[in-house]
Amino acid sequence: MKVIIDRFEGEYALVELENREIAALSRQLVPGAKEGDVIEIRIDPAARRKREAEIDQLMGEVFE
Amino acid sequence: MFRRKPLSVLPVLLAVIALIIGIQVKPLQKTGAPLPSPSPRARLSVTFIDVGQADSILVRTPTGHAMLIDAGNREDFEVIERYLTASVPSDSAGRPKLDVVIGTHPHEDHIGSMAQIVASSAIGRLCLPKAAANTRTFEDLLLAVKAANLKVTPAKAGIAFALDADTRVEFLAPNSAHYEELNNYSVVAKVTYKKISFLLTGDAESLSEEEMLERGYDLRADVLKVGHHGSSSSTGAHFLSQVAPKAAVISVGKGNSYRHPSRTTLKRLKDQGTRVYRTDRSGTIRIETDGTRLFYQVEKGASGGS
Ligand SMILES: [Zn+2]
Numbered sequence: 001m002k003v004i005i006d007r008f009e010g011e012y013a014l015v016e017l018e019n020r021e022i023a024a025l026s027r028q029l030v031p032g033a034k035e036g037d038v039i040e041i042r043i044d045p046a047a048r049r050k051r052e053a054e055i056d057q058l059m060g061e062v063f064e
Numbered sequence: 065m066f067r068r069k070p071l072s073v074l075p076v077l078l079a080v081i082a083l084i085i086g087i088q089v090k091p092l093q094k095t096g097a098p099l100p101s102p103s104p105r106a107r108l109s110v111t112f113i114d115v116g117q118a119d120s121i122l123v124r125t126p127t128g129h130a131m132l133i134d135a136g137n138r139e140d141f142e143v144i145e146r147y148l149t150a151s152v153p154s155d156s157a158g159r160p161k162l163d164v165v166i167g168t169h170p171h172e173d174h175i176g177s178m179a180q181i182v183a184s185s186a187i188g189r190l191c192l193p194k195a196a197a198n199t200r201t202f203e204d205l206l207l208a209v210k211a212a213n214l215k216v217t218p219a220k221a222g223i224a225f226a227l228d229a230d231t232r233v234e235f236l237a238p239n240s241a242h243y244e245e246l247n248n249y250s251v252v253a254k255v256t257y258k259k260i261s262f263l264l265t266g267d268a269e270s271l272s273e274e275e276m277l278e279r280g281y282d283l284r285a286d287v288l289k290v291g292h293h294g295s296s297s298s299t300g301a302h303f304l305s306q307v308a309p310k311a312a313v314i315s316v317g318k319g320n321s322y323r324h325p326s327r328t329t330l331k332r333l334k335d336q337g338t339r340v341y342r343t344d345r346s347g348t349i350r351i352e353t354d355g356t357r358l359f360y361q362v363e364k365g366a367s368g369g370s
Contacts, residue, residue: 004199006171007246009295009322009324011322012322016201018200020138020200024321035197036197
């Protein structure tokens with residue numbers, strides 16, 4: 001999904017979703033972003049698998 | 065003055081009566097009763113419509129001419145439309161006649177419902193600052209303008225026009241064609257009816273306020289629509305002392321996550337001796353003037369005159 005930054009208010013970036021709804025994102029999620037920037041939000045299955053493997057490894061280390 | 069009335073049994077009662085006599089009635093609006101139509105007396109009315117954390121201001125002259133400044137968030141169309149229907153004369157097709165519509169700047173909390181307003185009203189002149197936004201909300205507005213065969217007047221400081229013989233509108237900002245942030249492109253409109261002025265500032269921030277001061281404009285106004293929902297980035301001390309308003313209106317949503325209005329701004333207004341109205345507390349606020357005095361009406365809670 002691509003969202004567009006409409007404006008900033010305090011600690012939030014207000015982004016316009018594809019259906020025109022407005023959602024608030026913490027500014028920390030979009031460091032350096034400006035009004036009008038397009039942010040791509042997508043599910044990253046490869047990153048998830050990598051993450052799962054890392055956690056699995058760590059759990060393997062700390063669990064009996 | 066216009067408190068919500070306890071109507072809860074009425075719809076049921078009406079429905080029962082309707083059933084008995086075999087007609088259909090629409091359920092009554094559950095939300096607070098909006099302010100009635102503006103006074104038919106010879107007064108200019110400025111209605112600050114409660115659109116939550118957003119702006120929408122309707123100016124109506126005693127001769128029935130009307131100007132809408134900003135159109136709330138995307139979900140506010142119905143509440144704005146209700147005020148237009150109740151307060152503004154309509155054309156032969158039943159569409160509200162708006163002599164002038166101004167979008168102060170292309171943020172969604174100011175132009176959210178403007179595409180729908182453009183599509184459903186008879187608009188004489190549409191003014192927007194020459195500032196682009198990437199959003200679909202802005203694109204929708206441009207498409208609606210195109211479909212309505214309208215042309216946009218680029219708004220900037222120095223533009224002035226009469227809404228009727230006694231009502232003059234002057235733009236005091238924007239004073240530059242390039243800003244980092246859209247807020248500073250905000251159209252600042254001074255509306256003067258006889259001896260009374262309203263300064264409506266959109267989300268203009270300190271940078272724009274400084275420019276207006278530098279230009280030496282006559283900023284004095286009886287009523288100030290506080291810039292940017294009362295954020296501390298607007299309403300600088302020097303600017304406020306020059307405006308020296310008797311009353312100020314803050315258009316702000318209840319419990320908003322941005323902590324608007326800021327304590328700094330509220331303190332500055334208090335120190336100035338300005339009486340403050342907030343849409344999060346009073347709902348829709350209407351200020352009328354006969355050209356010398358101000359009259360206040362609020363949707364919720366107490367109001368009065370001065
Ligand atoms: Zn705003």
